[in-house]
Amino acid sequence: xxxxxxxxxxxxxxxxxxxxxxxxxxxxxxxxxxxxxxxxxxxxxxxxxxxxxxxxxxxxxxxxxxxxxxxxxxxxxxxxxxxxxxxxxxxxxxxxxxxxxxxxxxxxxxxxxxxxxxxxxxxx
Numbered sequence: 028x029x030x031x032x033x034x035x036x037x038x039x040x041x042x043x044x045x046x047x048x049x050x051x052x053x054x055x056x057x058x059x060x061x062x063x064x065x066x067x068x069x070x071x072x073x074x075x076x077x078x079x080x081x082x083x084x085x086x087x088x089x090x091x092x093x094x095x096x097x098x099x100x101x102x103x104x105x106x107x108x109x110x111x112x113x114x115x116x117x118x119x120x121x122x123x124x125x126x127x128x129x130x131x132x133x134x135x136x137x138x139x140x141x142x143x144x145x146x147x148x149x150x151x
Contacts, residue, residue, distance in 0.1 A: 043071050047132045066128050068121040077117040077125070087113040089120065 051064040061081040068075045072093060078086045083104050090098035105111045118124050123131065 085111040085113045087117040
C-alpha cells in the first residue's frame with residue numbers, strides 16, 4: 028500500500044513581515060501651502076501607501092519593493108461625507124482602518140515623539 032503525502036500550504040494572507048510608517052508635509056505655492064500625509068504598511072515586501080491630501084484627494088498605491096513591475100495606483104476625490112473607494116481598498120489590503128493604523132503606529136513609535144520640555148531628567 029502506498030503512503031499518501033499531504034501537502035500543507037501556507038494561508039493565503041500569511042504575514043511574514045509587517046512595518047508601519049507615516050510621513051507628512053506640505054506642498055503647493057509658498058503663499059498658500061496645503062498639507063498631506065502618507066500612511067504606509069509594508070506587508071511581505073509590498074508597500075501599501077495611502078496618501079491623504081488637505082485638498083480632498085485620497086490615493087492608494089501598491090508597489091513591490093523588489094522592483095517587480097505592476098505598481099497599482101487608485102485616486103479619488105470623495106465629496107464630504109462620501110466613502111473613499113481608494114481608502115476602502117487600502118483598508119482591505121492592509122487589514123486595518125486608518126484609525127487602527129494611527130493607534131498601532133502611536134503604540135509602536137511612542138518613543139519617537141520629542142518631548143517639548145527636553146529630556147525628562149532635566150525637570151524631574
